[in-house]
Amino acid sequence: MRNIKINIQYDGTRYSGWQSQEHDENTIQGKLTAVLRRLLEEETELAGSGRTDAGVHALGQVANFKTCSCMSCEEILEKLNHYLPEDIAVISAEEMDGRFHSRLNAVRKTYSYRIWNSSVHNVFERRYTWFIEQPLDVSAMRRAAAELTGTHDFRAFSSIKRGKKSTVRTIESIDIDQDGSAITLSFTGNGFLYHMVRILTGTLVEVGLHKKTPEDMKRILASLSREQAGVMAPAQGLFLMEVEYQ
Structure with missing residues (x-):
């Protein structure tokens, strides 16, 4: 199982914040997770470094997810940015140690x-x-x-x-x-x-x-x-x- 870290930028104006919500699909985490599941063709859980409120923006949000896919980080980056809306961008993707967690390891x-x-x-x-x-x-x-x-x-x-x-x-x-x-x-x-x-x-x-x-x-x-x-x-x-x- 590979562990992929991504760095994300977004304009939060039209979103209900970072965190996925049961009755609201209009979140940053929700949009990213939906695209990842489509690309990787597997259930994907995306962990963020922290929540941002509705309307808040990010130049350096960090998240990670685990996958069985052999798709390269370069290809993941390219395809994410192809399918994401124009107010969300993934600026980097890299493979990390399996123990890395974007929230728990932040200092x-x-x-x-x-x-x-x-x-x-x-x-x-x-x-x-x-x-x-x-x-x-x-x-x-x-x-x-x-x-x-x-x-x-x-x-x-x-x-x-x-x-x-x-x-x-x-x-x-x-x-x-x-x-x-x-x-x-x-x-x-x-x-x-x-x-x-x-x-x-x-x-x-x-x-x-x-x-x-x-x-x-x-x-x-x-x-x-x-x-x-x-x-x-x-x-x-x-x-x-x-x-x-x-």
Whole structure:
């Protein structure tokens, strides 16, 4: 049994997220699995490195599947891209050790969130940015971001329901870059909770709008309460950029 790793890019605008759903075939995982089963002529289970929500995009999603097919990785890559819709692309395919798992073996992920901060809409980026008309204090946002880096319990910055699983994560860096009206927030860490990046972004935006202060971040973390954090940023500005492995 061969184990194939694929790297995927997609525009998530018209999809119901990554994960296959029983009553909704319009998912990235569902589209890929359907094409793989057609190509390989066998039942195929596709495992992803993590879920992305409806409307979220990816430049570096990773998945793997096992197959008895002798089809080369080059041929799998070519045929996948031939049959997939134009808003999903497989950018590489390679054979891995049988123990490789795209989710369980991931050690680091990077997400980016794009904001268009201007009084005028960017017509051509409207599907890929959060439009915010009021000026943002990027300096204050960077100070707040510094308070959120490191190892913390991020329960307050997640939509996850209370359970036994740990909500402690390590964020290695939060970089905020501004180029004119374009502001990009980049988050790198060992893992992210449900809606965590979008809630972190919404909270940092509230700091930029002076609705919260950088000093509030420690209090919010300590509260472990979702109600203390900021709004959840819209899905369309979020991109899964890279998944790293040892």
